[in-house]
Amino acid sequence: MADKQISINAGDGEGSGPASQTISRRNFLGGAAVFGGATLAGAPCTAEAASDFEGWPDRFGMLTDLTACVGCRSCERACNAENKLPAPEQPFDDPSVFEQTRRPTSTAYTVVNRYESADGKGGPVYRKLQCNHCNEPACATACPARAYSKTPEGAVAYNEDLCFGCRYCMTACPFNVPAYSYESAFEPKIVKCTFCYPRIKKGLLPACADACPAGALTFGKRSDLIKLARDRIKNAPDRYIDHIYGEREAGGTSWMYLSGVPFGDVGFPTNLPNEPMIEGTKGFLAAVPTVLVVWPALFSMCYSALRHREEAVAKEEEEKDKETNRG
């Protein structure tokens, strides 16, 4: 599959992909144009799908093929340049970074980790790690100040101007992605992958996908990527585990993964529910209005009953006193 250049990457010419499932740059642009038109027409999806919103229909995603990744870290370098992040302590071509398992930080939106294969026979497996841009993001559910939003394009955007730094999003994120710039005293903020939102808006590929020389990153409409991933598994069942990570995990993510080794072996959380994280707290929050309505009535009644009894007792005693006085 990879040698057919089905993916969009730096080496892939415009529209060179042959088959119907090919996601070419032209198709991608076309999709963007259609989407733009829909937005202008007044977002019909909200009117039609009010009862069961299953996510923005044309949202984008990324399919990461772990079997194709060669660990060159071109994506890290491109991300660093695109987002004008500080230069790393070790250069991007220094393989010694693989000696540690890294995670995204306030100066790196994405990192690639190396995992030695369990049986020692196959070569190492590389895993790129960044925000997965969930369909229903736990960070957005967690944020009490609505600093996060899921954009129609699929990116989970963070707005620094609304954030007061509670960091509940970091606790909530099932993938441990958001980082915080603790070093800043006056303008600390959450730092995470933006899915190159400004580039997507302009019809460009995210910088990492643009830079990948190995065809490990395929950008496109999420629905198309799922079909593409199924085809790849079908066409090369020996190469892949029969699972698209991110299709359903945590309610589904924009970034999805194919792997030749079990996902748990290369650091993916495998204990996540398939429903979005918001399902965990929905029931609780749904009970709040009931409490706010029932409690005042119930406890006012308790108080009234108490007063009633205390007054009755006082009256009784008063009458008893009168009787004893008379007697």
Next chain:
Amino acid sequence: MANHAQTLPAVAAPESFRSWFLNKLRMGMSWQDYGRSLVTPFNIVAGLVLLVGIPVIVERFMYGLGVVTHSSNDYPWGLFLGWGLFGGVPLSATGFVMATAYYIFGFRRYAPMVRIGILTGFLGYLFAVLYLLIDLGRPWRIYFPMTISFGTASVLFLVAWHVALYLTVQLLEFSPAIFEWLNSDRTRGWAKKITIGMTIAGIMLSTLHQSALGAMFLLAPGKVHPLWYSSYLPQLFLASSIYVAMAMVIVVSALAARFLRERCDEVFLGRLDELTIGLGKACAVGMYVYFIMKIISVAHDAEWSLLATPYGHWFLVEVLGFVLLPALVLTFGFKASRVGVVRFGAVLAVIGVLVNRLNVSTVALNYNLPEHLHHIIPPRGELIVVATLTVLHILIFRWIVNRMSVTREDPAFKAH
């Protein structure tokens, strides 16, 4: 009520407001006597802690959270929230529990314990907010969820609103004591008028946000160890806050009777043992209920096999050593009318809830990350800040009990 103003002592007719007020602050002592009275071993230790700790807090605000915390991306919350918020808030349910018992359910015998419960609750919430302000990245934006941008899907949004409102409610609930101190009869009358309303507001706010603190972790099902993660977390947090409130009142009133004895009136001291035993009984009942809920939470998710793992052992220590054991101690204490035993059980119960909250927010959270237990050891900076705030908490509590009628009735203002 109206003629109290005439019966007040001569202090009430001061030469000037300023000298009268300063006199109030010094508790009627001269400056020299007051200064001398402050030199005690406890105050010297407290002063040293503040001397070390306040610069650390200043440092945190000047150079960022990084200088005092782990500044870990995997562990965004440390001791400030684990101890100060998740631990502090249930221990501060004292105001809600005592006020409800007294004003709504008519446990009139417990009158001497109501104010100390409300003060403990009010200061507990005040300090929970202080811990939060230190922990927030940009504390000056704390009002954002109230006025700028509403994250209504967030449980923390509910907690933020409720803690803010409840802090206000508790201040109003405590305000009669402040107005008594200031001899402000009429304002006190107004404050008393809203007591029932505030108590019911307190029930609404407390039941919701105590449980909400547990519900916050429902958002991280993959990250909290399954023994502690349960869909019953809200109920577990609420139930434990109610029994620990009674344990806290036992502990705080015992400390007040021991160290602030001269501020306690005869009614308070005379009824203390009897009320301690009564509270101990109620607390034990609450703990048995909670213990059963804990078992159900394990049974519900069929997690029995996990009890045989190291995390399971620690879970058993928490549930047997810090829930069942104190409940049994309390039961023995109230059956045998042994006040000391009840107090010991209450201390265990309080520690138990702190252990539970630290477990949920720290030990069980991120249990599947490599070298997890190594990462949860708090850095020195966090410990210093916690010690500083704890000392401040005690000092302010003492300052108030020394001046206002908390463990005594103001003779000019009879009856709560």
